[in-house]
Amino acid sequence: MEKESWLMTTLKQLNLTDSMEQEEGFSRLGYSEEEWKSIAVFEEKAISIGLEVRRDEAGNSIARWNANDDKPALAMGSHLDTVKNGGGYDGVAGVLCGLAAVKELKEEGFQPAFPIEVICFASEESSRFGVSTIGSKAMTGQLNKGQLAEVKDDDGISIKEAVESCGLSWKNITDAERPKEALRQFIELHIEQGTRVEEAGKSFGIATAIACPTRLMIEIEGQSSHTGSTPMDKRKDALVAAAPIISFISQRARQLSDENEVPVVATASMANVYPNKMTSIPGRVELGVDIRSVSDELKRGLADEIQLELEKMTTQYQVKINTRTLVDDDSVFLNPSVTESIKETGEQIGYHGLMMESGAGHDVMNMASRWPTGLVFIPCRDGLSHHPDEFASESDLNMGVEILKQYMKNEASNPS
Amino acid sequence: MEKESWLMTTLKQLNLTDSMEQEEGFSRLGYSEEEWKSIAVFEEKAISIGLEVRRDEAGNSIARWNANDDKPALAMGSHLDTVKNGGGYDGVAGVLCGLAAVKELKEEGFQPAFPIEVICFASEESSRFGVSTIGSKAMTGQLNKGQLAEVKDDDGISIKEAVESCGLSWKNITDAERPKEALRQFIELHIEQGTRVEEAGKSFGIATAIACPTRLMIEIEGQSSHTGSTPMDKRKDALVAAAPIISFISQRARQLSDENEVPVVATASMANVYPNKMTSIPGRVELGVDIRSVSDELKRGLADEIQLELEKMTTQYQVKINTRTLVDDDSVFLNPSVTESIKETGEQIGYHGLMMESGAGHDVMNMASRWPTGLVFIPCRDGLSHHPDEFASESDLNMGVEILKQYMKNEASNPS
Numbered sequence: 001m002e003k004e005s006w007l008m009t010t011l012k013q014l015n016l017t018d019s020m021e022q023e024e025g026f027s028r029l030g031y032s033e034e035e036w037k038s039i040a041v042f043e044e045k046a047i048s049i050g051l052e053v054r055r056d057e058a059g060n061s062i063a064r065w066n067a068n069d070d071k072p073a074l075a076m077g078s079h080l081d082t083v084k085n086g087g088g089y090d091g092v093a094g095v096l097c098g099l100a101a102v103k104e105l106k107e108e109g110f111q112p113a114f115p116i117e118v119i120c121f122a123s124e125e126s127s128r129f130g131v132s133t134i135g136s137k138a139m140t141g142q143l144n145k146g147q148l149a150e151v152k153d154d155d156g157i158s159i160k161e162a163v164e165s166c167g168l169s170w171k172n173i174t175d176a177e178r179p180k181e182a183l184r185q186f187i188e189l190h191i192e193q194g195t196r197v198e199e200a201g202k203s204f205g206i207a208t209a210i211a212c213p214t215r216l217m218i219e220i221e222g223q224s225s226h227t228g229s230t231p232m233d234k235r236k237d238a239l240v241a242a243a244p245i246i247s248f249i250s251q252r253a254r255q256l257s258d259e260n261e262v263p264v265v266a267t268a269s270m271a272n273v274y275p276n277k278m279t280s281i282p283g284r285v286e287l288g289v290d291i292r293s294v295s296d297e298l299k300r301g302l303a304d305e306i307q308l309e310l311e312k313m314t315t316q317y318q319v320k321i322n323t324r325t326l327v328d329d330d331s332v333f334l335n336p337s338v339t340e341s342i343k344e345t346g347e348q349i350g351y352h353g354l355m356m357e358s359g360a361g362h363d364v365m366n367m368a369s370r371w372p373t374g375l376v377f378i379p380c381r382d383g384l385s386h387h388p389d390e391f392a393s394e395s396d397l398n399m400g401v402e403i404l405k406q407y408m409k410n411e412a413s414n415p416s
Numbered sequence: 417m418e419k420e421s422w423l424m425t426t427l428k429q430l431n432l433t434d435s436m437e438q439e440e441g442f443s444r445l446g447y448s449e450e451e452w453k454s455i456a457v458f459e460e461k462a463i464s465i466g467l468e469v470r471r472d473e474a475g476n477s478i479a480r481w482n483a484n485d486d487k488p489a490l491a492m493g494s495h496l497d498t499v500k501n502g503g504g505y506d507g508v509a510g511v512l513c514g515l516a517a518v519k520e521l522k523e524e525g526f527q528p529a530f531p532i533e534v535i536c537f538a539s540e541e542s543s544r545f546g547v548s549t550i551g552s553k554a555m556t557g558q559l560n561k562g563q564l565a566e567v568k569d570d571d572g573i574s575i576k577e578a579v580e581s582c583g584l585s586w587k588n589i590t591d592a593e594r595p596k597e598a599l600r601q602f603i604e605l606h607i608e609q610g611t612r613v614e615e616a617g618k619s620f621g622i623a624t625a626i627a628c629p630t631r632l633m634i635e636i637e638g639q640s641s642h643t644g645s646t647p648m649d650k651r652k653d654a655l656v657a658a659a660p661i662i663s664f665i666s667q668r669a670r671q672l673s674d675e676n677e678v679p680v681v682a683t684a685s686m687a688n689v690y691p692n693k694m695t696s697i698p699g700r701v702e703l704g705v706d707i708r709s710v711s712d713e714l715k716r717g718l719a720d721e722i723q724l725e726l727e728k729m730t731t732q733y734q735v736k737i738n739t740r741t742l743v744d745d746d747s748v749f750l751n752p753s754v755t756e757s758i759k760e761t762g763e764q765i766g767y768h769g770l771m772m773e774s775g776a777g778h779d780v781m782n783m784a785s786r787w788p789t790g791l792v793f794i795p796c797r798d799g800l801s802h803h804p805d806e807f808a809s810e811s812d813l814n815m816g817v818e819i820l821k822q823y824m825k826n827e828a829s830n831p832s
Contacts (some may be wrong), residue, residue, distance in 0.1 A: 015639035016746065019558055037761050085692075126694075126695065127693065129694035130694075153740075156568065192645065192648075193641075193644075193645035193646075194642070194643045194646055195645065195650060196647070211644060213643075213644065215694060223800075224802070224803060225609075225799060225800055225801065225802075225803070226609045226610070226775070226776050226799075226801050226802060227629075227681065227685050227706040227708070227775075228609075228627060228629065228681065228706070228708045228774070228775030228776035228777065229608065229609035229685040229774070229775040229776045229801070230609075230610055230681065230775070230799060231610065231673065231679055231681065232669050232670040232673050232679070232680075232681055232682075233668070233670060233673075234610075234799065235666075237666065237683070239662055239684055239685075239687060240663065240666040240684075241658040241661060242659075242662075243658075243660070243662035243663045243666075244659070244663060246655055246658075247656065247657035247659045247660060247663070248657060250648070250651075250653065250656040250659075251650050254648040254649060257647065257648050257649075263647055263648070264648075264776065265642040265644065265646065265647065265648055266648075267653070267697055267698075268655055268656075268698075269543075269643050269655075269692075269693065269694050269695065269696055269697060269698060270689065270693065270694055271655060271687055271689045271692070271698075272692070273686065273687045274421075276687070276688070277499075277543060277684075277685065277686065277687050277703050278542070278546070278631060278685050278686055278706050279542065279685065279706060279776075279802070280684060280685055280802060282683075282684075282685060282687075288694050290643040290644070290694050290695060292644045337581050354418070358644070358645070359642070359643075359644030359645040359646070360642055360644035360645045360695075361644065383523070383641060383642075383645065383646060383650065384641060385641070385645070386641075386642060386695070386696060387640065387641070
């Protein structure tokens with residue numbers, strides 16, 4: 001039997017497993033014991049290839065090559081936390097490929113002209129606290145400590161408590177902020193979580209922008225009554241009022257995507273029905289809606305159109321509707337020159353890249369507020385992510401390593 | 417201050433309360449301690465007016481006037497259990513008015529020609545175990561003991577365990593069955609749970625038939641993926657596939673009700689969405705549907721049409737759909753001569769009755785399988801039931817007492 005590669009062994013180690021085939025997937029929530037164990041593996045691995053490691057005040061782990069050089073570093077990285085029952089590649093791929101690229105460059109005797117870092121950000125996923133990218137927010141001075149402290153997970157544990165249970169001090173978390181002169185660039189590698197690269201017949205993707213979400217919570221209040229004794233024309237059925245909205249959101253986003261240069265995606269992703277009993281007409285429905293486009297105009301236009309549709313439902317179905325905007329972030333545009341350099345780097349070693357938007361948020365969107373940044377996508381099977389069947393092939397991971405390696409060679413040999 | 421009537425005092429006592437205004441309503445689930453306490457109040461009250469009380473093997477309580485006479489009895493009654501956070505009139509009204517009618521007849525010195533009973537059936541509501549009218553099923557030999565024993569409530573307690581926790585023996589529950597010669601008639605009084613009586617400008621309702629439900633559980637299986645990175649045309653969104661079905665069920669039932677003599681009601685009353693996370697496309701939806709009409713043909717025709725619509729969705733939305741029929745009961749027709757007698761009784765004392773169908777199921781539908789039966793509706797405010805705001809006025813409750821009293825006078829003075 002062929003000896004397993006360092007890459008595949010490390011993939012499993014970072015996932016704290018012997019096998020990537022796990023029916024229940026991987027669950028390493030942000031600021032949990034599992035995330036901490038995975039970061040500890042990252043640090044052992046980084047030390048073993050000769051990097052110097054430090055954990056900052058937000059729990060981000062920074063592995064640095066040429067640590068004593070105080071020039072601005074070229075940094076790469078991603079995260080090791082997952083959603084509940086998620087996959088073993090989302091986040092892990094970026095940390096792994098960064099580490100592998102550095103290892104290979106060191107083995108080849110490459111001498112970078114300035115420090116190189118691999119960063120593992122803490123708590124990227126929003127699934128535990130409803131707040132994403134906590135580690136990279138802290139590193140870029142964007143953490144609203146007062147607002148977040150008492151945000152709780154499903155078990156009633158606050159972010160503050162979770163952070164402190166990891167041995168960190170909530171009081172000091174904002175000290176994780178790094179000045180502009182600490183880094184020269186940041187590059188994230190991530191699985192695509194879609195199938196656009198494959199469909200375009202390309203090998204990898206380069207994100208030009210990140211479509212940050214607008215999120216609505218729509219509360220439809222009708223009147224619950226008995227399913228058997230309430231005539232059809234006397235009903236205030238909140239689910240019947242919700243149905244055309246669900247259809248509208250999907251149809252209109254598809255239409256806008258067809259009509260415009262940049263796509264719009266919109267999803268009624270959550271629906272809670274009350275009382276949710278077989279013999280009771282739904283008296284109340286809560287509908288969670290997630291809308292994204294790198295065109296903030298298209299995105300907010302769709303949010304406005306949804307609001308207009310809701311107003312129609314109010315009259316038509318005799319319901320009251322209240323809409324709360326939970327999130328309404330501007331899109332983040334990545335550095336065009338970094339983005340172009342990544343594309344050229346790929347071509348240099350035989351991989352053709354697709355310039356595309358990212359529908360999902362990543363740590364790089366925070367890093368972009370302070371440093372020139374780029375985002376590399378490697379394909380994942382069927383575009384699946386946040387799922388036990390999430391998968392990226394060894395060859396695509398290796399391509400990721402090669403691209404990062406070549407990028408460092410190009411950049412760190414010739415400091416501008 | 418005017419002294420409170422026996423009726424209003426007893427209403428509160430049966431509801432185990434000092435005030436009918438309860439924000440959380442009343443929760444006396446079937447075979448619970450609360451139901452048992454309420455039945456105990458009923459029995460004390462029955463004994464205090466001189467009735468003989470026995471509890472049968474299913475927990476039904478039977479209060480008998482002229483207990484030593486073994487002629488077939490004229491029985492009235494309903495139930496004292498409620499849904500969770502239900503009202504204090506659904507079920508209670510029938511038990512209360514029956515008891516009050518007997519009390520007044522006794523006080524007036526009326527001597528019935530045969531025994532009269534007030535029956536309080538155990539566990540009528542389906543909300544605890546998903547199975548309705550357990551007590552009256554047992555009394556009429558329709559309880560499938562083998563099938564029901566292990567049906568569990570939300571806390572994992574089986575019907576068998578619940579029954580035995582009330583001091584009954586599951587083994588003997590079917591001994592509650594009564595032979596045909598035990599009763600001559602059964603009359604249930606119940607709140608209408610709708611507003612048809614009021615809209616027709618009548619005082620009370622008489623049900624000609626009970627529209628028993630056909631219930632479907634529709635499972636729509638799509639593919640969950642990331643809301644941000646999955647283009648609109650690559651989705652298998654189970655909730656988007658469910659939405660037109662929800663609309664169809666409502667629109668088509670309304671159309672059928674307009675086109676036909678008898679109404680059809682149909683409700684997508686339950687919807688469970690998975691994973692129900694803001695950033696995940698719904699990969700799976702379970703939709704519970706309740707369809708009723710006294711026309712079994714219309715009802716089953718609609719169930720078939722829903723199935724055809726579902727098949728369209730399979731192709732259009734790239735989902736798999738599986739439909740299970742949970743319940744498919746034939747309508748129950750009540751005795752026309754009993755029904756006509758109730759109407760005439762009302763007119764005799766100045767109340768005009770509306771002949772109508774019952775959309776909701778009641779204990780009387782089981783009793784109808786063995787005895788001539790009738791069902792009297794008294795109005796309830798806004799047609800609301802299974803809700804803390806459920807309400808029937810003192811004058812409507814008194815009308816109920818008068819109708820039952822006059823009915824007994826008419827029937828029990830002149831045994832046929």
